[in-house]
Amino acid sequence: MTIRLKGITWDHERGRDSIVAASRAYADAGHGVEVEWEARSLQAFADQDLDALASAYDLLVIDHPHIPHAAQAGLLVALPDGEGPAEYVGRSDESYRWRGVRYGLAIDAAAQVAAYRPDLLAEPPRTWPDVLDLARDGAVLWPAKPIDAFASVFTLSSGLQGGDAGGRGFADPDAFAQGWHLLGRLRDLVPRECLGENPIQTSDRLAASDRWAYAPLLYGYSNYARAGFREHVLRWTDIPEIDGSPRGSMLGGAGLAVSARGTHRTEAIAFATWVATSEVQSGVYARAGGQPGHVSAWADAGLDELTGGFFAGTRRTVELASLRPQHPGYMAVQDAACERVHRGLVSREPAADVLADLDRMFESLGAQDAGR
Template sequence: RPPHSLMCFFTLAADLGRPCAVESPSDLIDPDTGETVFEMLREIAALLDPECLTMDPIAVFEKMAEAGSRIACAPLIYGYVPYATAGFRPNRLFFCDMPTVGGNGPVGSALGGTGIAVSAFSAAGEEAIDFAYWIASGDVQRGLYAAAGGQPGHAAAWEDEAVNVATGDFYRGTRATLEGAWVRPRHDGYMAFQQAASDRLNEGLAGRQDAPRVVADINRLFRQSFAAPR
């Protein structure tokens, strides 16, 4: 479901070596590449249960991890480490680098994740900053943070032997994908575009619409996002 279909669109374009625009109020993607990517997604969507277009990664993982699951693989999906740990669900999931279509290795995955920030309005700003530095440090990330069920972002944790043993090599197995990731646009107006473009993409996939029409609409939405009220 939105926005994950759009993340797949971003990823395939970047992996082909023709990434989407991020900063300029131009088309998001050249029409030929956009149509190629949409046709890839449309071909896959035609083979799936329509319910998949309503599911986020957690919903997919829940289906995969349940007893008797018939889902063997989710090729492009954000990683959630609890599903890689023993005993979390009936089926333990295995994570690895993304498949590729462009011949350049696992590059172009639309980067996900949530960071740590300190509010400018915090009543304890200095203490919050100290905590942010502490929780993001290598020793804490590969130690207490990972042991408590967190999903560390520090490279020290990603290469830590104990952290990887506990997660079936979740971190080492996906690191090349993370290192080669693509950062989505961040301009004012992007979030509204993300929702609108995802909705339009899902509509096109569900209705098996013609690629030129869908890509033209997504490009129009991207151009308009730079003119959105700030």
């Protein structure tokens, strides 16, 4: 008898094709389990309430900031430790734990990195002054719709202060002011439509037109580094350095979780655990367009060659990435913070005014280490 599970993922080749291919391989291997996948938009992936999804699906590919609320509400099954945190790149595994329990498996790893066209730019800029010089030449894009503008502010604040933003208040005032000034200068040098774009749209523009050659802060997509994915290949590299280090990038990625409301939880856990193993992550999952979280994939020379050096080129940034506060109330705060940051950028507001509002929002979360 074949057991049929339902899964929900996000609608991009990286998030859809990879997990569908892994599911087919799992069924073909004789496990007696088939998974039917549906996909939702990238924005819904970041925003959608998990309560309804947990009732409708057995398996959920989710954004890690949802974990504390979902765990506290009893929406997700606690998953076995299996391969430990060191088996996943950077802080990917940590991001799916709440109060010492793992509620998601880091099958996909990402952070804000940089992208460039190797046919137009021999070497990407390594420092922010170099980025701004290139932007003055009209060659730079920067996705800055509300969630991505907030991610960039979080990245620069974390990097400049040398630790995660979003602690007691949002950020050190001096670090925030420096970051806000940099992003304000970048805003004035890139096309205005960047303020409404996400990383996929920016990557598509970079890959389609010879007008632009570089983007300094956007979530990485190894798909664009694979021959034939788009008209032109993108190369991915570390974000511009702060004090000689590409630190502070806001950690993204995606995790595979199991609904606590599903009928076949044992089978769903077995499948999720299988997908997160080294063999699958470095094999069928990655080669079908996935961007694995497992360290073995990041160290695989064949995968690095397949993706034009994506893994070697961005690994330092991912390993030095910052983590958003782990708190059940975080997503509501992030929604408000995204709107506030974007409005401040569009209106050219002073750093102090924007930071004052962000500080109030993040102070409302209370003790930020409650879920560690």
